[in-house]
Amino acid sequence: MKKFVLLLLFCHVASPVRHCMKYFYTASTGVPNFPEFVAVGLVDDVQTEYYDSNTQRMVPKQDWMEKVTGDDAQYWDRNTQRALGSQQVFKGNIETVKKRFNQTGGVHIVQQMYGCEWDDETGDTYGFNQHGYDGEDFVAFDLKTKTWIAPTPQAVITKHKWDGQPGETEGWKNYLTQGCIDWLKKYVDYGRSTLLRTELPSVSLLQKTPSSPVTCHASGFYPNKIMLFWRRDGEELYEDVDHGEILHNHDGTFQKSIDLDVSSVKAEDWGRYSCVFQLSGVNEDIVTKLDPKMIKTNRDRTEIRRDGEKPSDLTIPIVAAVAVIAVLIIAGIGFAVYKIRQANSSTSSSITSETEILKPSLESDHQTDHHAHILR
Structure with missing residues (x-):
């Protein structure tokens, strides 16, 4: 079913x-x-x-x-x-x-x-x-x-x-x-x-390890009539991508993620890739370049904690378990x-x-x- x-x-x-x-x-x-x-x-x-x-x-x-x-x-x-x-x-x-x-x-x-x-x-x-x-x-x-x-x-x-x-x-x-x-x-x-409000999300790039896929995560959007996809040189990608489900946030907004397998992408080609978020009824897209400097990783999180600073939110919220x-x-x-x-x-x-x-x-x-x- x-x-x-x-x-x-x-x-x-x-x-x-x-x-x-x-x-x-x-x-x-x-x-x-x-x-x-x-x-x-x-x-x-x-x-x-x-x-x-x-x-x-x-x-x-x-x-x-x-x-x-x-x-x-x-x-x-x-x-x-x-x-x-x-x-x-x-x-x-x-x-x-x-x-x-x-x-x-x-x-x-x-x-x-x-x-x-x-x-x-x-x-x-x-x-x-x-x-x-x-x-x-x-x-x-x-x-x-x-x-x-x-x-x-x-x-x-x-x-x-x-x-x-x-x-x-x-x-x-x-x-x-x-x-x-x-x-x-x-x-x-x-x-x-x-029901008729429009809210744009925050978009983050996440990666667990250097060999893991890069996740484009959009959270806080409403309504759920959206498109989230990776593109290369302006063209939407259909291979090496994995779409996640749209999930509810505790505040009534939604979140969604999409993974990109970067194992075969050369370092000099990363700039050709970008994650695109489109919300129905909103003309302007949110475009996030695949930039290593913008990616949040588990390694970054460990280093921050070692320095004694407050850890930033580097992981996708587990709303399905606690706030769904x-x-x-x-x-x-x-x-x-x-x-x-x-x-x-x-x-x-x-x-x-x-x-x-x-x-x-x-x-x-x-x-x-x-x-x-x-x-x-």
Whole structure:
């Protein structure tokens, strides 16, 4: 489910006028020191709300979320109750799918991701609703045909059951094409000071040892619609480079790195190389020349400490471990569970009784609250 995890992390946004809202739910079993159920909402990859089975409370993660709810004092209480219901349903879902795969104990995870995209310039919209199990796609909603797609035999029962509920599929279509878009527009309007801001990064060149690749590290940019690449003599390089993932910083900005293998680059040719950072909507690029004098290394750090001076920040921040927001943790665990399952368990293709089924029902007030669209 690597592609599924990546989709959870970032929306398919390619320009400042394209916005995305998504919610995902994660239920797990056998994962130590992690809540059994987590629900997270994001708008343009900014976390807006959060719930887990330990706190059992849906809470806003942005100040402007209070404006969105307006005078509705019961909004968070109501959605807390919905999350509690989802928690119980997802707990049962894990057991259902485990039976589908003839599994008993072990580490397992069920995920759902749904939401929509909207281009405020063209008016184009897109909706999505996917479910995954142990790092693999399990079942997904085709908005055009209003049918469910089952990429694995164990999901065929679910597909037939859900396809046979036209009221449910019609409800999802209405939500993904209308209700979800209305909420997204509302969020963008109230959160524009945060969501529509532009922040340029600091760019550093890092190298562990003289034989290591040179890392171009950009941190502190927003939004995440960026290009970071190495070029030589003005032409972008595609060989001898290794792209890192875009990661969240604790302050809501992003960071990304890209490595350049310099083992075959002659010393006199270093000046031909440069790292280029481009931010969507900003005309001027940030260009950093490959200059040995500008590279921060572990050796430099040791020498500074030996002199008794305060060490400078020479390493890439380990935000994934200490400051990353919950969505990255959830998606990371999803992929980790996939690797664990590959290594430690064998999968059977047999299918159990049709009475075992995931339930995607919509609640009665789904026209007013987007949280009603949950996996039930």
